[in-house]
Amino acid sequence: xxxxxxxVKKLLLTAGLLIVLxxxxxxxxxxxxxxxxxxxxxxxxxxxxxxxxRIRDDLRTLNERVDYLKWFQAHNGPDQRISKDRLLAFxxxxxxxxxxxxxxxxxxxxxxxxxxxxxxxxxxxxxxRLNNIDPNPPAHPPQAGPAMPAKSAAxxxxxxxxxxxxxxxxxYKSNLMELSKQLAWL
Numbered sequence: 001x002x003x004x005x006x007x008v009k010k011l012l013l014t015a016g017l018l019i020v021l022x023x024x025x026x027x028x029x030x031x032x033x034x035x036x037x038x039x040x041x042x043x044x045x046x047x048x049x050x051x052x053x054r055i056r057d058d059l060r061t062l063n064e065r066v067d068y069l070k071w072f073q074a075h076n077g078p079d080q081r082i083s084k085d086r087l088l089a090f091x092x093x094x095x096x097x098x099x100x101x102x103x104x105x106x107x108x109x110x111x112x113x114x115x116x117x118x119x120x121x122x123x124x125x126x127x128x129r130l131n132n133i134d135p136n137p138p139a140h141p142p143q144a145g146p147a148m149p150a151k152s153a154a155x156x157x158x159x160x161x162x163x164x165x166x167x168x169x170x171x172y173k174s175n176l177m178e179l180s181k182q183l184a185w186l
Contacts, residue, residue, distance in 0.1 A: 041158035
C-alpha cells in the first residue's frame with residue numbers, strides 16, 4: 001500500500017505529540033513520587049543542597065553590605081580613607097565613595113534590596129519545593145527481593161536530609177528578617 005506524504009506527515013505529527021505528552025506526564029511530581037521515590041527524593045535533596053549553599057553565600061553578601069552601609073553611616077565625614085579590605089569586598093562602591101557619596105549610598109541601598117529580594121525568592125521557591133514532598137509515599141504493590149529494604153532505607157535517609165534542609169531554611173529566614181530590619185533602619 002502506498003502512503004502519500006500528507007498521511008505520513010499526520011502520522012509523524014501524531015507520534016511527536018504523543019512523545020511530548022508522555023514526557024510531560026512523566027515530569028509530574030506525583031507520578032515521579034509514585035514511580036521513582038528514591039530518585040525523586042535524591043534529586044530534590046541535591047537541588048536543596050545546591051540552593052542552600054547559594055542562599056548562604058547571598059546572605060553573607062547581604063550581611064557584608066549592610067555592615068558596610070552601617071560603617072559608612074557611622075563614619076560619614078570628609079576624612080574617610082579607602083580601606084584595602086573594603087576595596088577588595090566592594091571595589092566599585094569603595095572607588096566612588098569619596099567622589100560621590102550620595103550616589104554611593106543610593107547604589108548600595110539598591111544593591112542590598114536587590115540581594116534581599118533574590119534571597120527571599122530563593123527561600124520561597126525552596127520552601128515550596130520541600131513542602132510538596134509527601135512524607136508517607138503511597139504503598140507500592142509488594143515485590144519480592146532484597147531491594148525493598150534498601151529503597152525504604154534510602155527514602156528515610158533522604159527524608160532526614162530534607163528535614164535538615166527545612167531546618168536550615170528556618171534559620172535562613174530568621175537571618176533574612178533580621179537583615180531586612182537593619183536595612184529598613186538604614
